[in-house]
Amino acid sequence: MLTLVGEDRAGIVAKLTHALYEGGCNLGEASMMRLGGNFTMMLMVGFSGKVKALKEVVNPVSESLGLHLHVDEIKAALHTHLDPDVRISVYGADRPGIVSEVTGALAESGLHILDLESDVGGSVESPIYIMHIEGHAAEGVGSLRAALSLMKDRGIETSLEEIDTLLG
Amino acid sequence: MAILDILLFPDLALKQASETVTDFDEEFQKFVADLDETRLHAPGCVGIAAPQVGRFQRVALVDVSANPKHKNNGYLVLVNPEIIEWEGYKKGREGCLSVPDYTGNVMRATSIVVEAQDAKGTLQRYECEGFEARAVQHEIDHLDGLLFLDRLVSRRNDLFERKNYKK
Numbered sequence: 001m002l003t004l005v006g007e008d009r010a011g012i013v014a015k016l017t018h019a020l021y022e023g024g025c026n027l028g029e030a031s032m033m034r035l036g037g038n039f040t041m042m043l044m045v046g047f048s049g050k051v052k053a054l055k056e057v058v059n060p061v062s063e064s065l066g067l068h069l070h071v072d073e074i075k076a077a078l079h080t081h082l083d084p085d086v087r088i089s090v091y092g093a094d095r096p097g098i099v100s101e102v103t104g105a106l107a108e109s110g111l112h113i114l115d116l117e118s119d120v121g122g123s124v125e126s127p128i129y130i131m132h133i134e135g136h137a138a139e140g141v142g143s144l145r146a147a148l149s150l151m152k153d154r155g156i157e158t159s160l161e162e163i164d165t166l167l168g
Numbered sequence: 169m170a171i172l173d174i175l176l177f178p179d180l181a182l183k184q185a186s187e188t189v190t191d192f193d194e195e196f197q198k199f200v201a202d203l204d205e206t207r208l209h210a211p212g213c214v215g216i217a218a219p220q221v222g223r224f225q226r227v228a229l230v231d232v233s234a235n236p237k238h239k240n241n242g243y244l245v246l247v248n249p250e251i252i253e254w255e256g257y258k259k260g261r262e263g264c265l266s267v268p269d270y271t272g273n274v275m276r277a278t279s280i281v282v283e284a285q286d287a288k289g290t291l292q293r294y295e296c297e298g299f300e301a302r303a304v305q306h307e308i309d310h311l312d313g314l315l316f317l318d319r320l321v322s323r324r325n326d327l328f329e330r331k332n333y334k335k
Contacts, residue, residue, distance in 0.1 A: 079269045084261075164299060165261040165271050168215030168230075168306045 001044060001074045002058065006067035008039040015061055020045060023057030028078050033117075039067075044076055084114050084134035085163050086141055088148070092156040094120055094127035101154060102131070105147035110139030134163070172206045172221035174265050182266055183313045186217075186224040189247050192289035200245055200287045204229050210265055215303040217310030220266050228307035230300065238299040249284035249308055251277075260302055262316040272320040276302045 004016065013032060020027065020043075028044035047054050051071050062069040088111075090102050099118065106113075115134040122128035137144055141162055148158040175182055189196070199218075207216035207229055214234070218227040231243040256278035263271040279297045282304055286292050296304050306316060 081269050081271075083263075083271060163261045165263055166215075166299065166302055166306060167210065167213045167263045167265065168217075168303050 001042060001072045001076070002054075003070040003072075004041040004043075004058075004062055004067045005038055006062075006065060008034050008037055009065070012039050012065055012067070013041075015065060016041070016058070016067075019057060019061040023054075024048065025054070025057065028076075044074075044078070082112075082114055082136060083163075083165055084136060085165075086111070086135055086137045086144060087161045087163055088133040088135070088144070089159045089161075090129075090131040090133070090151075090156060092129055092154075094122070094129040095155075098129050098156060099131065102148075102151060102156060102158070103133075105150065106133070106135075106144060109143035109147040110137060111144055112136040112138055169205050170202045171209045172202055174206070174220055175222050177264075177267050177315060177317070179266075181222065181224075182219060182310070182315060184219070184224060185313045186219050186226045186311045189225050189227060189285070192247075192285075192287065197287055199223065200227065200229070203227065204231075204243075207231075213265060214299075215307040216265065217307045219310050219313075226311045228304070228311060230303045230307055232300045232303055235299075239297050240300045241294050241296065244284075244294060244304070245287045246282065246284035246304065246307070247286065247289070249282050249304070249311070251280050251282050251305070251308065253281035255279045259321060260299075262302070262306055264306070264316055266310075267315060267317060272316060273322070274302075274306075274316050274319045275321055276305045280304060282308075 017027065024047065026046040028046060030041065030043040032041040051073055055069065055071055058069055092098060103113065113133055113135045116131065118129065118131035120127050120129055141160060145160055148160055151158050203216055203218060203221060206221060207213050214232045215228065215230040218225045226248045228246045228249060229244065230246065232238040233240045233242050254277040257275050258278045259273050259275050261271050262274045278301060280301045281293065281295050283291060283293050
């Protein structure tokens with residue numbers, strides 16, 4: 001698993017993935033996004049050599065782009081997706097603790113988070129926090145709805161939608 | 169009865185348009201039965217289209233009745249189907265027998281009226297809503313060489329469903 005973080009600029013993905021391709025890597029699942037002026041990347045990379053050799057492939061380009069590089073050897077496989085069955089949206093006036101309160105209550109109610117993305121919008125003076133979660137409701141959605149119903153009194157708006165995946 | 173082999177993308181045969189059915193003979197009846205047996209063989213599968221088994225004819229089967237919460241018309245044999253009315257749009261998650269291990273969000277009409285011949289060739293008309301309407305649109309797409317991959321919308325950045333604004 002390659003993790004790269006650095007100041008955002010145009011062309012990072014193209015330059016980095018070109019170096020990986022030239023170095024004999026095959027990319028798998030990846031998450032890349034701009035967070036607060038930084039560009040962040042987490043990539044599953046198939047590579048036949050050792051970690052040290054992979055770092056030698058990436059280092060020249062990551063250094064030239066000013067990216068911090070971290071490499072973990074992981075046990076991982078493609079084709080192991082878990083299907084989410086619930087999507088939860090959350091927003092409210094921004095304050096410390098929203099994520100902790102919401103995810104804490106959801107975890108106690110059996111939620112296994114598969115994907116979470118959050119953002120801060122609104123004005124500089126009055127920021128709003130917005131979060132979307134997809135996950136698996138191990139104990140059903142009833143307990144998750146109950147957990148979320150307690151959030152309104154804390155100034156957090158929530159909605160839950162079941163994901164009914166069509167297979168056809 | 170037989171379970172037929174499913175074509176898997178990136179087999180580009182899935183991207184071709186299928187031909188109108190003209191013969192509703194015994195062989196065709198047997199094929200429809202085999203196609204549904206193939207659908208039932210895949211757990212949770214609510215629809216299948218003939219091109220998914222390599223027969224490029226305009227036949228789609230849909231049956232969402234296994235889950236009683238889905239309003240439905242039961243087992244639908246849709247031969248030469250045409251959607252003649254559409255209403256509303258909603259995003260929902262779809263997967264496909266021909267695209268294993270991937271699901272994605274797709275916009276579909278929330279209610280449709282579809283005209284199709286049945287397995288014997290008689291013209292029928294069905295009103296479909298919600299999950300069943302989604303399944304019918306997904307399967308008819310196969311007849312035009314379209315996969316849900318052709319209609320993906322982002323998984324991210326959706327806020328609330330419209331209905332939630334009416335609290």
